[in-house]
Amino acid sequence: MNKEQYTVAVVGATGAVGEQVREVLEERAFPVKQLRLLASERSAGQFLPFQGNQLRVEVLNEESFKDVDIALFSAGGSVSAKFAPAAVAAGAVIIDNTAYFRMDPEVPLVVPEVNAKAIADYKNRGIIANPNCSTIIMNVAVWPLHRVNPVRRIIVSTYQSASGAGAAAMEELRTQTADHLAGRRIAPSVFPHPIAFNLFSHNTPIAPDGYNTEERKMIDETRKIFHDPFIAITATCIRVPVMRAHSESINLTFDRPITPDEVRAILQAAPGVEVVDDREANRFPMPIDASGRDNVLVGRIRQDISRPDGRGIELFVSGDQLRKGAALNAVQIVELLAGR
Amino acid sequence: MNKEQYTVAVVGATGAVGEQVREVLEERAFPVKQLRLLASERSAGQFLPFQGNQLRVEVLNEESFKDVDIALFSAGGSVSAKFAPAAVAAGAVIIDNTAYFRMDPEVPLVVPEVNAKAIADYKNRGIIANPNCSTIIMNVAVWPLHRVNPVRRIIVSTYQSASGAGAAAMEELRTQTADHLAGRRIAPSVFPHPIAFNLFSHNTPIAPDGYNTEERKMIDETRKIFHDPFIAITATCIRVPVMRAHSESINLTFDRPITPDEVRAILQAAPGVEVVDDREANRFPMPIDASGRDNVLVGRIRQDISRPDGRGIELFVSGDQLRKGAALNAVQIVELLAGR
Numbered sequence: 001m002n003k004e005q006y007t008v009a010v011v012g013a014t015g016a017v018g019e020q021v022r023e024v025l026e027e028r029a030f031p032v033k034q035l036r037l038l039a040s041e042r043s044a045g046q047f048l049p050f051q052g053n054q055l056r057v058e059v060l061n062e063e064s065f066k067d068v069d070i071a072l073f074s075a076g077g078s079v080s081a082k083f084a085p086a087a088v089a090a091g092a093v094i095i096d097n098t099a100y101f102r103m104d105p106e107v108p109l110v111v112p113e114v115n116a117k118a119i120a121d122y123k124n125r126g127i128i129a130n131p132n133c134s135t136i137i138m139n140v141a142v143w144p145l146h147r148v149n150p151v152r153r154i155i156v157s158t159y160q161s162a163s164g165a166g167a168a169a170m171e172e173l174r175t176q177t178a179d180h181l182a183g184r185r186i187a188p189s190v191f192p193h194p195i196a197f198n199l200f201s202h203n204t205p206i207a208p209d210g211y212n213t214e215e216r217k218m219i220d221e222t223r224k225i226f227h228d229p230f231i232a233i234t235a236t237c238i239r240v241p242v243m244r245a246h247s248e249s250i251n252l253t254f255d256r257p258i259t260p261d262e263v264r265a266i267l268q269a270a271p272g273v274e275v276v277d278d279r280e281a282n283r284f285p286m287p288i289d290a291s292g293r294d295n296v297l298v299g300r301i302r303q304d305i306s307r308p309d310g311r312g313i314e315l316f317v318s319g320d321q322l323r324k325g326a327a328l329n330a331v332q333i334v335e336l337l338a339g340r
Numbered sequence: 341m342n343k344e345q346y347t348v349a350v351v352g353a354t355g356a357v358g359e360q361v362r363e364v365l366e367e368r369a370f371p372v373k374q375l376r377l378l379a380s381e382r383s384a385g386q387f388l389p390f391q392g393n394q395l396r397v398e399v400l401n402e403e404s405f406k407d408v409d410i411a412l413f414s415a416g417g418s419v420s421a422k423f424a425p426a427a428v429a430a431g432a433v434i435i436d437n438t439a440y441f442r443m444d445p446e447v448p449l450v451v452p453e454v455n456a457k458a459i460a461d462y463k464n465r466g467i468i469a470n471p472n473c474s475t476i477i478m479n480v481a482v483w484p485l486h487r488v489n490p491v492r493r494i495i496v497s498t499y500q501s502a503s504g505a506g507a508a509a510m511e512e513l514r515t516q517t518a519d520h521l522a523g524r525r526i527a528p529s530v531f532p533h534p535i536a537f538n539l540f541s542h543n544t545p546i547a548p549d550g551y552n553t554e555e556r557k558m559i560d561e562t563r564k565i566f567h568d569p570f571i572a573i574t575a576t577c578i579r580v581p582v583m584r585a586h587s588e589s590i591n592l593t594f595d596r597p598i599t600p601d602e603v604r605a606i607l608q609a610a611p612g613v614e615v616v617d618d619r620e621a622n623r624f625p626m627p628i629d630a631s632g633r634d635n636v637l638v639g640r641i642r643q644d645i646s647r648p649d650g651r652g653i654e655l656f657v658s659g660d661q662l663r664k665g666a667a668l669n670a671v672q673i674v675e676l677l678a679g680r
Contacts, residue, residue, distance in 0.1 A: 153646050154646070155495050155591050155644075155646065157497040157576075157589035159499065159539055159578065159580065173537070174521065177517055177521065178518075178521050181514065181517065181518050181521075192622060193623075193626060193628075194628055197513070197517075197581060197582055197583050197627075197628070198582060198626055198627055198628045199499055199580060199582060199587060199626065199627060200624065200626045201622065201624040201639075201640055201656060203622050205622075206619040206622065209642065209643065209645060210600060210619065210640070210641070210642025210643065210654075211642065211645065212622075219645075232646035232647070232648075233646055234591065234644045234645055234646035234647075234652070234654060236589040236640065236654060236656060238499065238587070238589065238656070240499065240539060240580055240581075241537060241580075241581050241582070242537050242538060242539060242581070243537050247539060247578075249497035249576040249578065249589075251495050251574065251576075251591075260550060279546040279550065282532060282541065282543050282545075282546065282552075283533075284540065284541040286533060286538055286539065286540045287537075287538055287539060288533075288534055288537070288538045299541075300541055300550070300576065301550065302549060302550025302551065303549065303550065304495075304574045305549060305551065305559075305573075305574055306493050306494070306495065306572035306573055306574035307572070307574075308572075312574070314550075314574060314576060316541060316576060316578070
C-alpha cells in the first residue's frame with residue numbers, strides 16, 4: 001500500500017486509545033489526507049483536535065468506511081466483529097486493537113520490533129491485529145534476548161494500570177481515590193472491586209485451568225508473535241492503582257547460560273527499549289517515567305540466583321499502556337503498511 | 341517464662357508497628373501487668389491508649405528496662421543494636437522486629453505457624469527475632485505445602501504497601517496522592533520516588549548480585565525459618581501505592597507433582613491462612629480485605645501450566661503488613677514465650 005496520503009478512520013475515537021492514536025499520528029507526522037473519527041451514537045457530535053483543526057466525531061455505521069485506506073479499531077471486540085466486514089469490503093486495511101481477531105491464524109499479530117514481516121499477511125483477510133498491551137510490553141523486552149539465546153520459560157507477574165480498562169477506569173481511579181481520601185463512601189462501577197489504594201487479580205473471566213483471559217492472552221499471543229508454540233509461559237495479571245503504564249516482573253529461563261552484562265548489552269542495542277538500571281541511585285523502571293514515553297523501560301537486570309546453572313535472568317519493565325501497549329504499536333504498524 | 345502477669349516494654353511505641361502491638365496485646369487479652377511505652381525524645385510525652393487508660397510515652401534509655409519481662413523492639417536496627425544489651429542485662433526477653441539480629445545463628449527467627457519450637461533458643465542471647473514482613477506473609481502460605489511436598493524453588497514478586505516504611509510513609513502516600521489529585525507539585529520525602537499512582541523497586545541498597553536488601557531478607561530468612569539452606573529462592577520486591585497490606589505473586593516448584601485441589605485442601609486446614617479463591621465471582625486476595633485481618637489470604641491457586649511435569653503451582657497472597665507482618669507475629673511469639 002503506497003500512497004502520498006491516506007484516509008484514516010479511527011473507530012472508538014473518543015476512548016483513551018483513540019485519543020492516543022490521534023496524538024501519535026500527529027506527532028509522527030503520518031501523511032493523513034483525511035482523519036475520520038468514529039464512535040457510538042452516545043459519543044458522536046463531539047469535536048476533537050487534530051493537526052490544528054477541530055474534527056467532528058461521526059456515528060459509526062456500515063457506510064463509514066467509504067474511501068478509507070486504513071481503519072484503526074479500538075472500541076471493543078464486538079464492535080470489531082460487527083464492523084470489520086464493512087471496512088474490509090470498502091477496501092480499508094484494519095488494524096484491530098481488540099482481542100477479536102488476534103488468534104485467527106489468517107490474521108497477523110504484530111509487534112513491529114519483533115515480527116514486522118508478518119504484516120504482509122494482512123492480505124489474507126485485510127486485517128492486522130494489535131496485541132494485548134501486557135503482551136506487547138513484555139515482547140519488546142524479551143524478544144531481543146530470545147533471538148540471541150532462546151527463551152525456554154517465562155514467569156511473569158504484572159502490575160497493570162487503570163488505563164488498560166479505558167478512560168472511564170482512569171477517571172474512576174481518580175474520583176474514587178479522592179472520595180477515599182475525603183472519607184466518602186466508595187461504590188466501584190467500572191471495576192468490580194475498589195481500585196483506590198488497592199489492587200486485585202485482573203477482572204477477566206477465568207478458565208477451568210485457573211488462568212484468566214488476560215493471562216491467557218499473554219501466553220498465547222507471545223507464542224504466536226514469537227512464532228514459537230513451545231515457549232513455556234505462566235502469567236499472573238494484577239491491576240494496581242496506577243494511571244497509565246503497565247509494569248511487569250519477568251523471570252526468564254534461557255536455553256544456554258547468559259550473564260546480566262550480556263543481557264544489558266543486548267537490550268541497550270534493542271529497538272523500542274531503554275535500559276533504566278541504576279543500582280547506585282536505586283533508579284529502575286517506574287510507571288510515572290514510562291508514561292507518555294515510546295520506549296519500554298527495562299531494569300533490575302540480574303542473574304536469577306535460584307538457578308545455579310546460570311540460565312536464569314530477572315527483569316522489571318514499565319511501558320506506557322496507551323502508547324506502546326496500544327496506539328503507538330498500531331501506528332507503527334500503519335507506518336510499515338505504508339512502507340514508511 | 342511463666343508468670344501470672346508480665347511487664348511489657350514497647351520500644352518504638354509511637355510508630356505504626358508500635359501502635360499495632362498495643363492494639364493486638366489488648367485484643368488478645370495478653371496479661372499485661374504494666375505496659376511501658378518507649379520512644380525517642382522527639383516522640384516522648386505523648387499519651388496513648390491501652391486498656392482504657394492513657395499511658396505516657398517515656399524517653400528510651402538504658403534504665404528503661406528495669407523489671408521488664410518482655411521488650412518488643414520496632415524502632416529500627418540501630419536502636420535495637422544500642423539498647424538490646426541493656427534490656428537483656430535487665431532480664432528482659434527481647435522480641436526484635438528489626439533485621440539487626442535476624443541472621444545471628446544464636447538468635448531464633450520465628451513464625452509461630454512454622455517453627456514455634458525454635459523459640460526455646462531465646463535462652464542463647466535473650467533475643468528472638470521477628471522476621472521481615474514479606475517473609476512472614478510468604479512463609480505462612482508456603483510452609484504448610486512444604487511440609488507435605490518439599491518446595492524446591494520459589495519465584496516471588498511482591499506488591500508492598502506503604503506501611504512497611506512506617507507511619508510517615510503511609511501519611512506521605514495520603515498527602516502526596518491528595519496533592520497529585522489537586523494538581524499540586526509533589527516532593528517525595530520519606531520515599532525516594534513519588535508513590536502516588538506510581539510504584540518502584542524496593543528502596544533498599546542493592547548488592548553486587550543485583551538483589552536489594554528486602555529481596556535478600558526474603559531469601560535468607562525463609563531458608564533459616566524453614567531450616568532448609570538449599571531451597572532455591574528468587575524475589576523481586578516492589579513498592580505499590582497501597583496503605584497497609586502486602587501482596588505477593590508466588591510461583592512454586594515442588595519435589596513431586598501436586599494438584600491445585602491438594603494445595604487448596606492443605607491451605608484450608610492451615611493455621612493463619614484463609615483461602616480466598618472464588619473464580620466465579622472473580623474474588624481473590626486483595627489488600628483492602630487483608631487489612632486489619634490476622635490471616636494471610638491465599639488464592640489464584642492453579643497449576644503452573646509452564647511446567648508440564650505437574651510440579652508447579654501459582655499462588656497470590658495478601659497479608660496485613662502491620663499485623664501478621666509485624667505486630668501480630670511478635671505478640672504470638674510473646675504468647676508462646678509465656679506458655680499461652
